[in-house]
Amino acid sequence: MTSPSPAPRPPSANDGAFKAELVTLIPHLRAFARTLTGDPTSADDLAQEAMMKAWDARASYQMGTNMKAWTFMILRNQFYSEKRRSWRQTQLDQEAAERTLIAVDDPEAPVALDELRQALRTLPEEQREALILVGAGGFAYEEAAEICQCAVGTVKSRVSRARKALQATLERGGYERDGKSAGDAMRSILADADRLSGAGRG
Amino acid sequence: MINTKDTPAHPDGSPSRDPGLEEVHLRQQAIGVKLRHMFDEVVNEPVPDEFLEILRRADEASTKEGQ
Numbered sequence: 001m002t003s004p005s006p007a008p009r010p011p012s013a014n015d016g017a018f019k020a021e022l023v024t025l026i027p028h029l030r031a032f033a034r035t036l037t038g039d040p041t042s043a044d045d046l047a048q049e050a051m052m053k054a055w056d057a058r059a060s061y062q063m064g065t066n067m068k069a070w071t072f073m074i075l076r077n078q079f080y081s082e083k084r085r086s087w088r089q090t091q092l093d094q095e096a097a098e099r100t101l102i103a104v105d106d107p108e109a110p111v112a113l114d115e116l117r118q119a120l121r122t123l124p125e126e127q128r129e130a131l132i133l134v135g136a137g138g139f140a141y142e143e144a145a146e147i148c149q150c151a152v153g154t155v156k157s158r159v160s161r162a163r164k165a166l167q168a169t170l171e172r173g174g175y176e177r178d179g180k181s182a183g184d185a186m187r188s189i190l191a192d193a194d195r196l197s198g199a200g201r202g
Numbered sequence: 203m204i205n206t207k208d209t210p211a212h213p214d215g216s217p218s219r220d221p222g223l224e225e226v227h228l229r230q231q232a233i234g235v236k237l238r239h240m241f242d243e244v245v246n247e248p249v250p251d252e253f254l255e256i257l258r259r260a261d262e263a264s265t266k267e268g269q
Contacts, residue, residue, distance in 0.1 A: 019261060026253050031244035048256060055260050116236050135234055136241035167229055186229060193232035196239050 018058045021067050026051060028068060028137070029075055035132045036079045038121060046082070050075035066143065073147045076129065115185040119169040123162055130158035131166070 029050055033043035054061070054071045061070060120128055126148070133144040134155070141159075145152040170186040 015261065015264065019257065023254065023257065026249050027245040027247070030247070030249070031241050034244050035241065044250065044252075048253060051253065051257065052260065055257065116233070116240060131237070132241065136237045163230055163233065166233055167226075170233070171229075189236055190229065190232045193235035197235050 014063065015058065017063060018061065019055075022051065022054060022071070025068055025071050029071055032072055032075060032132065032137060033079070035120070035136075036076070036129065038117075046075065046079055050078050053078060069139065069143045069147055072133070072137070072139075073149070076147060115170065116166075116189060119166055119185070122169055123165055127158045127162035127165065130155050131162035134159050135163075 026047070029047040030044060033047040033050070034040060037043045037046060050071060053074050057074070061067065120131075123131070129148065130144060133139045133147060134141060137144075139147065141152050141155050144159075145155045148155060167186070170189055
C-alpha cells in the first residue's frame with residue numbers, strides 16, 4: 001500500500017506538463033540570474049536553485065497562469081534572501097566590480113556590450129531589475145510589478161530613472177578609458193544598435 | 203531643452219521634431235536594442251546539461267515517492 005504522504009497528489013500527468021513548461025523557461029531564468037549576479041557561475045547556481053524551488057512548489061502553481069513571471073519571482077526572492085545572508089561577500093563583489101570599472105583599459109575589448117554591462121552595474125539594484133524585466137525580459141509593467149512585489153507606478157518610475165541614468169553614464173563615458181574621449185561609449189552603443197537592428201539608418 | 207517626457211522611441215526620426223528630443227529618443231532606443239541583445243545572448247546559449255539532469259532526478263524521486 002501507499003506510504004503516508006503529506007498531501008495526496010494526482011499522478012504525474014500534471015507534473016509532466018509543469019516540467020515541460022519549466023524546461024522552456026530555463027534559458028530565461030539563466031539570463032535574468034546573470035543580470036542579477038553579474039557572474040555566469042553564480043548565476044547558474046541561482047537559476048538552478050530557483051528551478052528546484054519552482055519544482056518543489058509546483059503544487060501551488062496554477063497551470064495556465066503566467067509561469068514565467070512566477071518563476072522569475074521565485075528566482076528574485078532567492079537572490080535577495082541569499083544576498084542578505086552573505087552581505088559580506090556582496091560587499092567584496094561590489095568592490096571588485098568598481099575596480100574593474102576603473103581597470104578596463106583593453107583598447108581591443110568589444111566596447112559597446114561591455115560598457116552597457118558595466119553601466120548597468122552602476123544602477124541601484126531595484127532600478128536595474130525593473131529595467132531588465134521590462135526592457136529586455138519582455139514583461140509588461142504589471143507583470144514586473146508582480147515579480148518585484150511592488151506597485152505598478154513604482155516599476156514605471158524605476159524603469160524611467162534607470163533609462164535616464166544609464167544614458168547619462170554612457171554619455172559621460174563613465175569609465176575613463178585611456179585615450180578615449182567622453183561619449184565614446186554612447187557612440188559605440190549607437191553604432192552597434194544600428195548594426196543589430198539591421199536598419200542602417202543615416 | 204531636454205524634455206524627459208517618457209514617450210516611446212520614434213523609429214525613423216521625422217525632421218520636423220525637436221532635434222534634441224529626437225536624439226534622446228534615438229539614444230534610448232539604441233540602449234534598448236543593446237539591452238535586449240545582451241539578455242537574448244544568454245537566452246540563446248545552450249542550456250547546460252546539469253539543469254535537465256537535476257530536474258530529471260527530482261522528477262524520478264517524486265515519482266517513486268508517489269508510488
